[in-house]
Amino acid sequence: MAGPAEAPGFLLSTVQKGVNWARTRSMFPASFGLACCAIEMMGTGAAHNDLARFGMEVFRASPRQADLMVVSGRVSQKMAPVLRQVYDQMPDPKWVISMGACASTGGMFNNYAIVQGVDQIVPVDIYVPGCPPGPQSLMHGILTLHDKIMKGEIASPIGHGTSR
Amino acid sequence: MSDLPTDTDTTAADTVAAALDAPNPVRALLAVHPDASHATFTPRVGPPQDVVSVSVEGYHELVAGLRGIGFDGFVDLCGVDYLRRRPRFEVVVILLSHPRRRRVRVRVGVPADAPHLATISDLYPGANFYERETYDMFGIVFDGHPDLTRILMPDDWEGHPLRKDYAVGSVPVQFKAAHRAT
Amino acid sequence: MSDTPNLVTGDLETPSIEPPAEVADVDAAAGRRRRALDLWMSGTEESAWLQGATAEGAQELLPAAEDPALAVQRGTVVTDDFVVEDTTDEDQRQIMNMGPQHPSTHGVLRLQLEVEGETIRRVKPIIGYLHTGMEKTGETLTWLQGPTNVTRMDYLSPLHNELAFSLAVEQLLDVAIPPRADAIRVLMTELNRVASHLLFLATFGLDIGALSMMIYGWRDREAVLGFFEKVTGLRMNHNYIRPGGVAADLPDGWEDDVEEILTIVPQGLAEYEELLNDNPIFIDRTQGVGVITPAECQAYGVTGPNARASGIDWDLRKVFPYSGVERYRFSVPLGRHGDTYDRYLVRVGEVKESLGIVRQVMETMPAGDYRSEDRKVTPPPRKRIDESMEALIHHFKIFTEGFKVPAGEVYQAVESARGELGVYIVSNGGAKPWRLHVRGPSFAHVQALPAMMTDSLVADVVATLASSDPVLGDVDR
Numbered sequence: 001m002a003g004p005a006e007a008p009g010f011l012l013s014t015v016q017k018g019v020n021w022a023r024t025r026s027m028f029p030a031s032f033g034l035a036c037c038a039i040e041m042m043g044t045g046a047a048h049n050d051l052a053r054f055g056m057e058v059f060r061a062s063p064r065q066a067d068l069m070v071v072s073g074r075v076s077q078k079m080a081p082v083l084r085q086v087y088d089q090m091p092d093p094k095w096v097i098s099m100g101a102c103a104s105t106g107g108m109f110n111n112y113a114i115v116q117g118v119d120q121i122v123p124v125d126i127y128v129p130g131c132p133p134g135p136q137s138l139m140h141g142i143l144t145l146h147d148k149i150m151k152g153e154i155a156s157p158i159g160h161g162t163s164r
Numbered sequence: 165m166s167d168l169p170t171d172t173d174t175t176a177a178d179t180v181a182a183a184l185d186a187p188n189p190v191r192a193l194l195a196v197h198p199d200a201s202h203a204t205f206t207p208r209v210g211p212p213q214d215v216v217s218v219s220v221e222g223y224h225e226l227v228a229g230l231r232g233i234g235f236d237g238f239v240d241l242c243g244v245d246y247l248r249r250r251p252r253f254e255v256v257v258i259l260l261s262h263p264r265r266r267r268v269r270v271r272v273g274v275p276a277d278a279p280h281l282a283t284i285s286d287l288y289p290g291a292n293f294y295e296r297e298t299y300d301m302f303g304i305v306f307d308g309h310p311d312l313t314r315i316l317m318p319d320d321w322e323g324h325p326l327r328k329d330y331a332v333g334s335v336p337v338q339f340k341a342a343h344r345a346t
Numbered sequence: 347m348s349d350t351p352n353l354v355t356g357d358l359e360t361p362s363i364e365p366p367a368e369v370a371d372v373d374a375a376a377g378r379r380r381r382a383l384d385l386w387m388s389g390t391e392e393s394a395w396l397q398g399a400t401a402e403g404a405q406e407l408l409p410a411a412e413d414p415a416l417a418v419q420r421g422t423v424v425t426d427d428f429v430v431e432d433t434t435d436e437d438q439r440q441i442m443n444m445g446p447q448h449p450s451t452h453g454v455l456r457l458q459l460e461v462e463g464e465t466i467r468r469v470k471p472i473i474g475y476l477h478t479g480m481e482k483t484g485e486t487l488t489w490l491q492g493p494t495n496v497t498r499m500d501y502l503s504p505l506h507n508e509l510a511f512s513l514a515v516e517q518l519l520d521v522a523i524p525p526r527a528d529a530i531r532v533l534m535t536e537l538n539r540v541a542s543h544l545l546f547l548a549t550f551g552l553d554i555g556a557l558s559m560m561i562y563g564w565r566d567r568e569a570v571l572g573f574f575e576k577v578t579g580l581r582m583n584h585n586y587i588r589p590g591g592v593a594a595d596l597p598d599g600w601e602d603d604v605e606e607i608l609t610i611v612p613q614g615l616a617e618y619e620e621l622l623n624d625n626p627i628f629i630d631r632t633q634g635v636g637v638i639t640p641a642e643c644q645a646y647g648v649t650g651p652n653a654r655a656s657g658i659d660w661d662l663r664k665v666f667p668y669s670g671v672e673r674y675r676f677s678v679p680l681g682r683h684g685d686t687y688d689r690y691l692v693r694v695g696e697v698k699e700s701l702g703i704v705r706q707v708m709e710t711m712p713a714g715d716y717r718s719e720d721r722k723v724t725p726p727p728r729k730r731i732d733e734s735m736e737a738l739i740h741h742f743k744i745f746t747e748g749f750k751v752p753a754g755e756v757y758q759a760v761e762s763a764r765g766e767l768g769v770y771i772v773s774n775g776g777a778k779p780w781r782l783h784v785r786g787p788s789f790a791h792v793q794a795l796p797a798m799m800t801d802s803l804v805a806d807v808v809a810t811l812a813s814s815d816p817v818l819g820d821v822d823r
Contacts (some may be wrong), residue, residue: 032447035476035819036453036501039545043571046548046564063447076822078318079446079454079475086447108494112325112333113317113479117764132582207517207756211666236362237644240757240785244772256770258757258785262644262658265665269757290647293793310593313404316474316822331481 012103017068017150023067023093024055030066031059032086035073037100044135053149054142063089069122070138074102075115087122087143097141097151101131189233190214190268194337197226212319214221214268223272224282227248227257231287235259235268241294243274243302248327253304257284274304283309301326388635407441407458407470418482429689440610442717444807446475448592452549452811453818464803469796477823484782489515489799490723492779494614496769498822499784502545505822506762507533508587509782510769513668514758515589518751518773521723526714527591530796531605533578534586535669535760536761540611541570542763543693543700546815550690555630559618566614573603590724591717601641604708608701615697622690632687636798636810639684646797647790650765652814655692656684663760674706686806686813693815723749764788764815786820 012092045051045059060066063086075083088094096120100130101107104127118124125148128141191214194200200218209211230236237260243284244254259268275279283306285292295306296315303324306312314321321331358775363518363571454475460468496511497504509531516523527647550557569580576597578584586593613781621647622628642765643653653660661678663671681688725744726737753775759768765787791814798810 036498038453039501039582041569043564047561048568049566056301061448074476074478076477078316078477078708082368082446082454082475108498109478109480110332110485111479111483112330113477113482164711207758208520213757226696238647239759239766240768240770240783241649242770242783242785243525243677244755244781256755258770260770262660267757271567288647290790290793293789296599315405316477317476319404325479332486333479 003142004095011062020152021148025151027056027068028058028066029056029068029070030063030086030090030143031061031068032063033072033095034075034079036071040132040135041070041072041099041138044138049135049139051120051139053157056142059079064091066090067094068097070097070099071072071103071118072099072123074107074109075121076113077115080115080121083118085120095125095145096122097126097128097145099128099141104129107131170205170326175190188214189264190216190274192228193229195234197222197229200226201328211266214266215271216268217271220272220274223270226268227259227284228287230259230268230270234263235261236291238288239296241291243298243303243304243326245326246327250275253302255280255281255304258298278305280306280307281305285309301328348547351608362808384668384810405472407468430760439467441487452816455816455818456805457811458806464805466799466802466804466807469799471795471822473548473792473794473818476818478823479818480823481501481755481782481784485779488777489589489751489779490744490748492782493588496784497583497585497820499823500762500764500767500786500788500817502542502584502817503538503688504664505535505587505762506760506767508585510536510760510762510767512587512589512756513760515751516770517756517758518771519589519723520756521590521718521720523591524685524715524719525670525712527716527718529707529711530596530716531587531594532668532671532674533704535681536703536707537570537573537607539700539763540697540704541567544570546693549683550812553808554628556622557624562614562618566611569610573607576600576603577698591715591718595716596737599713601708604704606703611697615694619694629687631809632690632813633685635806636802637685637811638739638794638798640740642794642797645687646794648765649787649790649793651692651696651764652679652765652791655681655688662759662766666759668760671703674703676703686809689813708715750775750777759785762787764820784823786823788816788818788820791816
């Protein structure tokens, strides 16, 4: 696998571009809603905001078929192992968007029950701010992720698809 | 206590029958519950609320009596931790009478050294989850409850979070990536 | 004012109590963080904690022979349901797990189902996967910050949460609310009910396979959310209704926006009724499914549209009116059968009634102030802050220290989109609540799910669950 140090040649870089393009255009999010942000996430997928424009309106029911996890809402101590398990079940390459203040930092719930940032449990690619972030914010986060994937390697050392 | 039956040797059944006719059934019922005290609270919004304070021993019987005089709806059960007061805990039950359009609030103090209370989930199945929540959050044990396990917190959780001597558990905000993935 | 004035401050013992065990608990918090870190470091291998937390625990279904909850579930109130006779041994049954991550669970609810073939024999809802500790956090926030916290509980009807909390605080404070603030509150909460029920239609349609309902419901809800954003600044979690009134007056031209909602939503609603009401597939999947009787509703604390679908004529807006909602004419739609279909019909009816209330509020909106004149709870007007230093200090004090609320305890309930949403507050006379408890309607509804689902079919689980419309933020808080 071509690491960052040794730049791939013409052929490989073209293949890489093609693969990355394909990945961004058919990204399937896991249907994994937690709290208020999940409502906005579903709203993003629905008619008004139409996530289908970016080829990702199909929220997969099974994590085995998904490659993007949108952690939409507060993660409680009880939910954390479940979330990790869902993440582990997703096939590589996979990406995680931490949607909203609670998922990113615990938000206003700085207490015993909430994991203070989902990045303690799973690696996060994009943080979307807001409480809850509007559909436009989430879409911006998704487009930023697309950007990141387009610039990234096909295979990274830890297999998450993006360079860290 | 003006609307109480004056006859001193009334039986419990008579009292219940009288309570059903009385303008304030809760107050009339208390004739057979000497350890309970009563106050009526008229809020700015909403109906007058009867507040009954009762001892741990008389609690189940009182709730059963309330059920008997038409408080058919279960609304709420929660705990309060007063920390420095004796008894330290209080369990607050709110019941509703649909035909009379009244709510009654039953308050029972529970001591910290023996936080035990009889369950009312045999009278109101709806109390089941609420009692489990109160057990989970305050550590008050409801004797006779069919399934007294933690409900909101994980099974292996230590402590009862809503007690006043349980810290909020806040984590200081970190502005740097303290545990950065490589 | 309060029923027992000396409630918290009275009969104090000598304060010989040991200091709160802060130190030990900070260690516990650090321990939990370490556990979270363990998870993170563990990669794809399951750590010991992970195994422990996902294996069978005390909260899960016991073997049927040892399950004392079964008698309660079956025997005490379930007297009139069709109970299928036991035909097979217990080893013929299997336990299925549904959730907490499941596309049709309306949040992170977990159901354990014991099935015999296609028939469900026992159900146990396992909750707490969204437990946020809001009641604890509420004890650390001032009275004015409180709505920020409670609005995130039932995130589909946030304004009802704020209203219940604000009404409770106002009762302890004993402040009067100007008529315009009351009218704005009714307007916003009724619109919120419309938005919530539209979302119910969307998710209910999605769950029983009427996928186009999903798209339609969200589309119409956006109209209401756009108005909310204009008025409150946010689409959800508004923190708009506060003790003492509302946060801001309605913007100019709000009548036009409301008029637009009043045009769009009924049109859409007529379409959906045409699509669903007589649809044979829809009827087959909903009629006679997930029945709950009036007696069960009362015993389990089921309220709101779910209880009214069983024929209980009980609407807090009618029986214990608040915020002047009794001034408006509306009727309470009732069902007869208590099944999934009636729960759908009742909600559709409620949307229409709520729109009627919204129109009446719009036509009779009183002029005046949008928050209380009581300077104790209301910050001074912006203009005064430039002129007077006292006003500036006052403003600063209200938002940093907060105002004090007399000692006492109060229970105040409003009719949210789901049912009786009650707030029980204990104040010890300080600037923060001593205890904040929220009686969420969904908590009781999740509890009543076994009564609805026992001895029904596996395929009906999702329809029953969706029709009872629980919001897990409201259940777990």
